[in-house]
């Protein structure tokens with residue numbers, strides 16, 4: 359699947375995103391936030407996030423992970439290392 363232009367879901371910068379499956383969502387590449395995955399449910403919540411997640415994204419990336427952002431009603435927003443072996 360090819361990248362498409364999109365505004366970053368976290369900071370609204372001009373960025374690129376690519377749809378992915380297993381787990382479904384998008385991989386964003388943003389000049390400000392770097393590269394991260396976002397699940398579909400998290401995307402629907404992204405407007406309320408602001409930049410609150412960016413420190414967590416940065417920390418995961420320092421450890422060499424691509425961060426993935428997911429949302430579910432029990433845990434709320436959750437950031438974890440993406441499984442990049444299945445891309």
Ligand SMILES: [Zn+2]
Nearest residue numbers: 366369388391
């Ligand atoms: Zn961004």
